[in-house]
Amino acid sequence: MPADERHHGGDPVALGLARLEAGDRDGALGHFRDALARTPGDPEALHGMACVARAAGRPDLAIGLAGKAVAVLPAAHFHITLGRALHEQGHLEEARAALSVATLREPRDPRAHAALAGVLEAQGARAEAEASLRRAIALRPRDPTLMLELAQLRTRSGDRMGGIALARQAAALAPDRVESLDALATLLAGAGKAEEAEPVYRDILRLRPTDPAAWANHGAALFGLNRHEAARAALDHAARLAPEVAETQNNLGLVLMALGHLPEAHAALAAARALRPEDSRIAVNAATVLADLSRTGEAEDLCRAVLARADAGADLDAARAQFNLGTLLLARGAMAEGWRCLEARSRLIPVADDRGGDTRDWDGAAVESGAVLLRAEQGLGDTIQFLRYLPQAARRARLELDIPASLHRLVRTMPDPDGTFWPRCRLLPPGAAPPPDIVARCGLMSLPDRLGIGDAPAFSPYLLPTAARTGQARGALRVGLCWAGNPSYRFDRRRSVPPGMLAPLGEVAGVSFVSLQHEGAGEGPPFALERPARGDLLTTARTIAGLDLVITVDTAIAHLAGAMGWPVWLLNRFGGDWRWSACFDLPTPSPWGNRGSRWYPSLHQFRQTRPDPPEHAWVEPVARMRDALARWRDGFR
Incomplete structure (x- = not known):
């Protein structure tokens, strides 16, 4: 007699549940059918078959089977299965009703309260969902799964720090439970706490040293910390354990790019594309390394292919493709189209301190009344390069210049030979709110596009231009x-x-x-x-x-x-x-x-x-x- 049959005394329903818990759906189904053959209409066997249907991804079948079980015996756990299946099928109000019955019939069953919380959140009742989930935790306070569900609910509700605190509690309840650790690491990484996420990923790797996903996640975390050599080692190992994982190959390619190993980076990203050819994110990464290899024609074709996809729309990967295409066009002198494509950066790089409020974007047209807020967007080098366009912009509008404080004294050295520029350009004091006469805003890097300047403008020195050389031809x-x-x-x-x-x-x-x-x-x-x-x-x-x-x-x-x-x-x-x-x-x-x-x-x-x-x-x-x-x-x- 098999061990599980001896343990359950030959009860086919108990045997079926044991098989289902072990992941053997077919074996479980056989036991439940045996139970129904012995006792037609057995509600426990019908419920067991409903559980098998849910595990097989068929909530539609589970609803019918659980409904039959409930009709024979309205047990709380039957209602829980019915409610979960209804939720999975999208019947939220019916699911809420079934699970409410379960909580009334067995108020001390934490599973009923937890399942009801999921339905309530899906209906937008997050406060009620949290209350239901906390009732479940009160009944089973040391259950890491319930604590983790609450952590994720708090995060989805916008309380990221509260979610992380609860996820830490879940991980502390089961320090060797990979699911809790992985959820905590994911929440930390999503909150930008890479330094805290990395050791959690390292703990997961300790628990699962042969798991390629554990190596890949740790490698990605190390890459986020710019620990490139260690990231490469981890991702290399992950790729050896599971070479057919596109995400691993993609991350390995990015690390190799950062390390400057461009041909190897191209090989990894080509492998990622072969595994997931429709992934726009991987395609844009592959285009980036092609550009770095000076294979600009191929890079441009790949960016245009991403933009041609029907689902591009407002997708961030499409914005990356458009921005990268802009840089490729500018590099070959197609300035007008290049400047237009470069505008996609506004979808990629949020303005940290958007002091322009809800004012409209400036289109470059003359502004008769009010001023345009011009803001620096990226690094100091970009700001310095695009300051050259200020005189042309000042001919069309009065300007309020919002740039880093470290540039303020330097910018005041810009020449104004006919005395028309500085009266029309003011520097916004650091931290100050824009004046009330602002009617439009514009990024400095947008000026060539908005002003319709299609080439590099004629140059004359525009910062500290009257400085005298003090270097001597004699001596060192x-x-x-x-x-x-x-x-x-x-x-x-x-x-x-x-x-x-x-x-x-x-x-x-x-x-x-x-x-x-x-x-x-x-x-x-x-x-x-x-x-x-x-x-x-x-x-x-x-x-x-x-x-x-x-x-x-x-x-x-x-x-x-x-x-x-x-x-x-x-x-x-x-x-x-x-x-x-x-x-x-x-x-x-x-x-x-x-x-x-x-x-x-x-x-x-x-x-x-x-x-x-x-x-x-x-x-x-x-x-x-x-x-x-x-x-x-x-x-x-």
Whole structure:
């Protein structure tokens, strides 16, 4: 006699329930049919078959079977099954009635109160749902499942922190229960608490060391913390355990992109696309790595394919595709369409402090009465680049300029040769509310589109433009150096240069270096650096005005020196940002072989020539820069 049959004394209903709990639906169904053959109309057997139908995803069948059981014997647990099946089938009012009967017949059964809570929430009665769920918890206070359901209800009600607190309680009740830990980690990650989510994912991995999903989730959490090497190791392991999971391959591709391993990133994202070809998010990621590999035609086709899908609409992945398409178009000089596509960023990057309220978006038309609020949207470099459009905008409207405080003194150095610009442009004090005469708003990066400017405008220095050069042709040349961007940027590793790789620059005699690096960049290059006083960007601009040359990676320093008209050399990654594409190179090369930029004619690039990892990709452009620096020095002497 089988062990379960001995344990249940041959009772076919008890045997069926045991089989169902073990996940054996077919075995359970056989036992319930046996019970009905012995006793036709047996309500417990009918109820058991209703449970099998629900487990098989057939709530329609479960409703009929549970209804027959209730008609014979109106037991509370029959009503619970009937109510759950009705809920699953979308019959909310009938489900509520059945479950209310269950709570009346057996008020001490927490399952009835918990099931009723689900129906009440579906009907929008969240306060009543929470009360019902709390009654269930009062009956079974150490049940982690009920506590977790309440945590998720609180989160869905908008109380994210309360939900997390309850999820912590659920996890504490069952510290080795993976479901509770996973829910807690998910809530923490969703609340932006990546530092707290990561150790919870690590605990799950400890409990399930051979589970590919546990490795993949931990890898994704590490990636969210910019711990790229550890994330790669975890996702690599997950992909080896389960190579056919598109999400793992997608995340692995993103990590490899961040690490600068572009061909490997492309392979992983191609694998993800093959597994899930209709996934727009994966397609946009694949387009991004194609652009980074300078396979821009393929990237553009892929973005357009995402936008052509019938379900694109207001989808965020479609907005990402449109924004990425904008950068690709700008990089090849299709400016008008590129600026229009770039407007999709408003759907991707929420304005942290939208002080424009409900005012309309400015369309670029002349404003006769009132002012337009112009706001900085992204980094300092973007802001500096697009300040050049202010004079044209001021001809059409009075402007209220909302930009970071660190730029205020610098912006006041913008020239106004005919005295018409500054009377029509005011700086909004930091933290101040916009004045009441604001009638429209606009992002700085939208100005080319709204003003109908289809090309890079003619350049003249527009920040600290009258600064006198104080660098001397005699003695040591003074060269400013910035080797790293903001480390919180996910793909900073590709644009920043490991400072040790700049050692060849220090071999050039007759050059002294001045640090333009922001604080907290860690150890610098292996040669002496003067470190000037720190302050706002006007202070930095005045430091630059005392230099002969600026050498930088793609940060705000490149834009600042360029906007001043100061000589600046840009160390740029392979497949770099759209504004540094060859499309904007000036036609006449410099004595060292590079061409200036139409955005900043004094800026010359030393580009990576191959999509190699960062530890190799910078060797060749730094060597070229070292040789150019020696020629520059000789030209000054």
